[in-house]
Amino acid sequence: MDMLNTVSGRFVRQANRFTEKITADASSGLPAEPDRYLLYVSYACPWAHRTLIVRHLLGLRDVIGVTVVDPIRDERGWRIPGGDPVTGVTHLSELYLATDPSFEGRYTVPCIWDTVTGRLVTNDFPAITTMMETQFTAYHREDAPDLYPVGLRPAIDEINALVYDSVNNGVYKAGFARSQEAYEEAVDRLFATLDLLEERLSRRRYLVGESLTEADVRLFPTLVRFDSAYHGHFKCNLRRLVDYEHLWAYTRDLYARPAFRETTDLDHIKRHYYGTHPHINPSGIVPKGPLIDWDAPHGRDDLR
Ligand SMILES: N[C@@H](CCC(=O)N[C@@H](CS)C(=O)NCC(=O)O)C(=O)O
Structure with a gap:
């Protein structure tokens, strides 16, 4: 394989x-x-x-x-x-x-x-x-959110395409690059897109519309892994997630919800990344840090 x-x-x-x-x-x-x-x-x-x-x-x-x-x-x-x-x-x-x-x-x-x-x-x-x-x-449970509302699908699909290519898959393109040029290209695009999302999320609570959608669900898994896995293991280290005021607060806002928190297992995440790609981390040693305060107040309740 x-x-x-x-x-x-x-x-x-x-x-x-x-x-x-x-x-x-x-x-x-x-x-x-x-x-x-x-x-x-x-x-x-x-x-x-x-x-x-x-x-x-x-x-x-x-x-x-x-x-x-x-x-x-x-x-x-x-x-x-x-x-x-x-x-x-x-x-x-x-x-x-x-x-x-x-x-x-x-x-x-x-x-x-x-x-x-x-x-x-x-x-x-x-x-x-x-x-x-x-x-x-x-x-669906009663009161389940509509994560993919018909009227917002074009906007959700559009942001998903950008997030997939530059962020979700972007970290893999950086981490698995086999040439300096390929690595730098991926990292530059990744951080340019994070900068753009930072600006967008400084004005609004969610990526699209006024409530949680599929777009947020797709961005979150990369953000929550960022400082613990991608920053070190995949060399995505121009900035950390915690250096982004709004993206970091947005991640905590989502993490405060049971569906996000209870499905996030940083121990599995760190052991998998650092332990499964010997060409990147031959010793298999899993770093102890970083220490992250996931429960710091996010202050985003009043954003729309
Ligand atoms: N199905 C997609 C995405 C899913 C995917 O990459 N899953 C990874 C884990 S994040 C996996 O199962 N990899 C198994 C392997 O590479 O052997 C793909 O084939 O690229």
Whole structure:
């Protein structure tokens, strides 16, 4: 498994292989139903983190089950400590290969397993949250937020595209760069975008509209990992998150909410990043710091 798919030193993310859609009705053959689908996540993984946040916010924790993998990948990829209670497998790779014996890509989280047909239906991470938001509405908790309001979708999609390319994936492009030029290009874009978001969030509480949306859910996992993993391990060190007045307060504002706090595991995050990429950190030593005061008052209640 080559983690480092690069073109002239630039990190290139693999395409998602499993892209079936679960739908509110039975049209896809994969109807949204409780107790049918299982989500596989790592607490370390930012793409998986967003699925956990949305599942929590929408009240889907009793509807879609979750299996959490060990933060350290071994030579067979993600391991399930003690075995998966539902499928019995000990490695995520077994689910990929049971679905497609010829699969040769990386076995990634997040992904969704269908217990009825016994196959992996999706590892298409951008589609997983919007699917929970739009296809599982019958099972949302009462008063669940609308994270992807129809009228705001173009604005949300637009900011998501920028955040994905420069920030969420930008930190990986910096960390996995194999040339000085590729690294500097990624870092410059990352911090230019953070500067822009800092300005935007100095005037408003949320990225889009006047309440929490999918756009905030996608930005948060990168911000919450920033100082503990990306600043050191991925060399994203022009500034720290805590040096940004507004972005840092925004992160604390979100972190104060159970869906964000309870799905953030900095121990898993640090052990995964520093322990899983020996070409970047050969000793595997996990730094003790930084010490971060997540509970400092954020002072953003009056922003709209
Ligand atoms: N499915 C996407 C995104 C998901 C992703 O990258 N997940 C990482 C964890 S953050 C993973 O599972 N990596 C497993 C591996 O590279 O072996 C991809 O293949 O790039």
